[in-house]
Amino acid sequence: MAILCIIAPYSRIMKILGSGYHGVGNLNFTLDWNAIGQPRPLYIPWWAQVNHYVSIIIGVSCMDHYPLLYHFNFLKAQRFPFSSTLPLDKYGQKYNQTLIIDRTTRFLNVTAYDNYSPVYLSATFAVNYLYSFISITAVMSYVFLFHGKDIWKRFKSSQDEKRHDIHSKLMSVYPEIPNTWYFTIFFIMLLIAIVLGYMMTEVNLPWWGLLMAIRLSIIMVLPIGLNVLAEIICGYVLLDRPIANVYFKCYGFVIIHYMKIPPCSMFISQLYGTVVGDFMNYWVLRLIISSKRQFLDGTMEDPTGQVSGYHTQVINTASIVWGLIGPARTFGPNSLYRPLLWGFLIGVFVPIPFYLLHRKYPKYRFDLVNVPLICNGLQIIPESYTNFIIMGFLASFASQFYTYRYKNQLWKK
Template identity: 25%
Template structure:
């Protein structure tokens, strides 16, 4: 399901909470119908039905499912290389895809062994994001008492099935019968051809800044935030960051910085200087940049929203590292000391651990480090063979460079994820490094991005997170290891087969007007745009000639982190005294103005999290506030108001409701695709046309293309 809808925007997937709820009745059914048939091997009996379904079995099945959803990240590289719309490389066969997907997954699994000592065994590695999963499974597997909660007596499971069925039926409205309910840009209907109105309030071309009601589609409403699971403070802070980002985009756009006013304001695609989608085939020869062809055609140009997204990504690194490391430096330092002592003295993973979880887990045989090492070495060998048998023009040393970078950064990033619940990928860093070392080679960029940004630290983190879940619920480590390896191999085959079905059977895949929303706006399009920016042209051109502002974003991020650190460290101590001194020295009107503006802003630095603000700023193209405002409203209702006023109802039904509505959308969307999307049956009427009938449905800029036929520098003098 995740792979099938990966190219759809917004994507659709079955979350872990949905699977948890579906697992239990299926397991109870099998417990009832399966006979107790089995065999005894090495003194252990293995039966089809060994007894009642237990909490541990429920958790083990959940962990197994979690692994299966991590197999689509190589799909982006495959999509960009294979489709004629992008690079159109004929050597990207089924064997190529399978080999790439397998060694990417297995390399991440091997890396998980390296991360265990930092992110599984330490007591401080809590992984707060997995605690709701454990709590929900525990609630599902124990008898549910009959109770009356504000007049509600329905059981969790009946509530789940009613809501799932209701959403599966309802989703036909925004998904097919009345699509304006999904893209509810009603403000643009007042003056459809007004470009400024579309930019400010629209959902497609525009930013959705001033539209309070943007959708009646559950999938759209929850595409940016886990509105019924994420704390309201986090959602609110990120939403505020997104509003701030929207204002910055408007400034970039109306100043026509880097020719953005000739383009759509918030697109994740790359454009040529005539305003049309960039065709890389016009500048590439033998899979590398041809300078003569490039000077005849065009540099790639990017929207204001995409420029903000890239710049905010660079600013995010110093903010994240400085803010988190200053606040958590003792914890991170102790983890390195423990790791060093473990290697030097040959300690076992649980040796010296005094917490209850480690003491109870010590009775199970550990997974030896060399098991993970063998997997990692095997994956490296396969990757080297891969680079030598396929014409990807990528040097073998790039594999070891990506491993080296991840060895340095993966430990602090993984440990910080385990202690704080926040995540930082290495994508932007890998882009810059590859762009400097291998400019003009987009295939090398795509390989480095897939391996360095996602496979090692990313997949390793995911697998370690599941191992921590098993650690909490006392599932033997070797059982989890077998499950992870087996599931990786099986799901790689399934994922590759699914993505080939999509690429071969979805008409208009990755085009902006694809009827079923398979526009690739969140996978193929931005990866293709990044490959042009950093892979084809290289980091030197980007930083010094085309977008020099990018290199200053690192310094901006450092400044933001220092402001918050100083403000939160010294502000509570000194601000009251400063305020009282200014009260006596300033005129009453001046002080009153500062009391309403400056002091509240400074006080906000004491509790705002800059990481969440930057995360909000960077999550724009292709997303906009039309995808965020509904999630903000839902989060206020379900994560702020209900826990304070209807706590018992919220505890029993909140997560079940979220899972049910998500399941209903997934079931309905799958049926809808094969019923009316595979061989398109168009329903032509006002309710399916109005959202895209005016300026908001176009891909235009506010400035017309000059009479010479293109904007930007003269041909032959491109940077």
Template identity: 25%
Template sequence: MQDLLKGPEAVGLSHAEYEYEVKVLSGVCKFFSPYPEVRSVTKPYDDPSIPVETIRAYFLGFMWSVIGQYINSFFNSRFPSISLSSPVCQTLMYPCGKFLETVLPDWGLTIGGNRHSLNPGPWTYKEQMFSTIIFNVALGSVYVFSNIQTQEVYYGDTWLTPAYKILLILSTQCLGFGFVGILRRFVIYPTECYWPTLLPTLALNKALLVPEKKETLNAWKISRYNFFFIVFGGMFVYYWIPGYLFQALGYFSWMTWIAPDNFNLAMVCGSQSGLGYNPLPTFDWNIMRTLAPLTVPFYNSLTSYVSAFLSGLFILAIYYTNNNNTAYLPINSSGIFTNTGESYKVTKILTNGVLDEEKYKAYSPPFYSAANLLYYGAFFAAYPVTFLYVLLDQWRLVAKAGVNAYKAFVDKSKQVAHHTHLSFKNLFAGDFKGFFSEFIHIFQDDTSIYEGFDDPFTQMISKYPEVPDWWFYVILLISLIFGIIILCVYTELNTPKWTLFFVIAINFVFLIPMQIIQSITGSTIGLNVVVELIIGYALPGNGEALMLIKAYGYNIDGQAANYISDQKMGHYSQIPPRAQFRGQVIATIITSFVAYAVVDWVDDNIKGICTPEAQNHFTCANGSQVYYSSSVFWGAIGPKRLGGVSKSLVQPSDPG
């Protein structure tokens, strides 16, 4: 478009050709999408007659939700973790859908004038997308898995009841869902928020189920479907090499072979305990895909890799100057250590779950590795930069959505006030029928969340009944009640009630900027570090309280992003919003119980779990170990104590 604005002569076109190009491009941007990536995986039209919310779609969505949650939770404690990702579930769900299409009879029942059949015909693209949304929202291991595991394994808590675990999982998993009603106007309906990480999911389902005409593009004649399965088969066969037959290829530290006894070379180029400065560090895609180079914009991937390279230089500077005694410890570790370099045992400084000052002084202050120090410092720098970016670069988007949200709030408030007045007026007049009639109207929203958005995707989805805001607020209220019950009943946590409302408030402040960045760049940061710092100062000496509030502080924003991104996927695919809501809520509840069962079994049955001696790499190095370290550093000890006390303690003798 910028080239065309220069005029026909500048782009080498005749006036007729120039006029045609301008009209075509303008029409595509107006009636489809200005992003070619979005246009390649979506359609500019909708067919409401295509089956979506079918019995078999629910069945397959819930089935893969349970399978995915079980596998991902079970291997959550392994490093590197093994996960069942969305593309794998999509690929395996497709033949399942075709199988049900073949074997199920056309039996059904009629509800509300609509017939619901076990087999309404061929397995459709919308059914596949609907099932994908259902299992996508519940696929990842629940965040409080690490919370519960840390309490049981590291802290040795014996008071954790099934009710506590279930309430904690349900509350943290669903609380973020309540914010989705607000977020919709900011990160779903604006065209600028195109969510690049969702496009591969849409592309895969399109390749599986949408027929393509045969054509030659850049000398290629192969279809998306065939191309995908050829690559998929090749990856499946290849993975056995680095994953099973020759696992050293996963951490391919060939540069340290040059001088195996060279300590400095191992620190810089080593993959296990070093910084991994290595042009060929791995042959394992499970490790290589950490920065998702195929699903985020190139500039974002490039920024991440350059930042990782520069961060390593800062880590080396911290390490070799022995800043904060880091030279006595591994250079790159998520663990926490004593002043003799051993793993920190928090139970040695606690009495009844709270820091004992005398035990602490007799034991040791905590020590972090150089990489961990930089990691936390980067987090503190990122929070203000997030607000700065949104204010300078995306203020128009925020302002537009904010005005729409304000208008909706004002209109709804007037509606509630009007019907509340009439309902009580009827009540005092003895008209009970009128009272209940007006009271019900309070929950009936006459405003539209689509107001102010005229892009083609919003116009298409507006044909379906929208989800009222109060549906989300009910989920928010129930989840909040569960959290309050936890704080009131389980006094062993020593956590004040105000902390729960604090994390809700801080998430509300950060939620919109964080999600705008994620919807445009494909990446974001969590709020766990800022919550750790504030709670560490507010509730010093209480590691369990910090872990609980950190779980809420991180997961509200994290789950909101999970739910809202999948709803954007439904927005692109024209999946009825109320169907998405039902599928997401039910799947979240079901998989919460699956996660509870798995964490209970794993902690009780895997010998040596979360220790270096654990079988099959169940060391918790990238999960509960990090969680535990944070709880000790910021909670059990707290930032107030980390200055003066540590200076009086004996330090190790020799760096390295």
């Protein structure tokens, strides 16, 4: 329910400001739980939700002051058509197949690339990468400053305290899973992944690249998931391999944690869900592609505005930028986007003022100002539909603030 679009349905400015699908979603309401539940309002703490939504408001405010920025960058990005704002087939697919990808080797045609143009991204997509770079180093700096001593203390005393830890006591009533179960599943899936990496010619992910992704996910499970970091690393190590970059990101980023679930039940349920989900997801995906292809590839526009290749194009753009063209060309010495690399250095220092303020004024809780969460919220606008903002915030307030504080028994239940 886009109020601004209802007020002025033929105004382009109102569409940019008010639409949840084609704009920044001001005064946009929804009753769809897929949107309302996007920020996970029923279990993420209120202080984290505040960080998230304050940063979203900042991002929306920036877009409000420059409502024609979208249109300007759409035209600019058409020169090199890999941007989250462009349909796949209308520009990218044709360009992809005939110009910069060699049909024989499936690698980058460097001559064609140099003769055509350097890469151009939309400004919103480029800024998204800046926030990603800041968050990568900011999360490590934040954890080191605010939680480093506690983590080290817990690590040194973990074995001694395990006997007294309440979580260990609660889990002790359940039978343990033999490690051979995990190792067996791990090595079977690892072997399948290696075989697929070699058998599927579009992938070009060598066995050592797969092992590198897995090692990185193990090392970086605390304090950060990889995502863009995985794309950067793979882009340098496996240049000219866009599909391999997507695989590398998948294996190096998806990490899940569980607590207080019976180990056997968790193992069996996850294995069963994974097997069933593989077939179900593939079937649904094929069904959607066959019935909505004209909306997904950009040849037609869905009159409801709800079906598009928007998120798919974000993944496509990332695979081309990091996997095919590579970070050296995209962010190299002569690149338009080289200044974005300063985000890594900025991220190291941004948490420091809040740490010093917290040390000096602990009662004001500056430790709850979480720079990585703020960066995450700032990234929402360029890459996500905005119809969740108002209703998601209201759901978070009702659950994590009001119910938690004033109806705590209901909240626990």
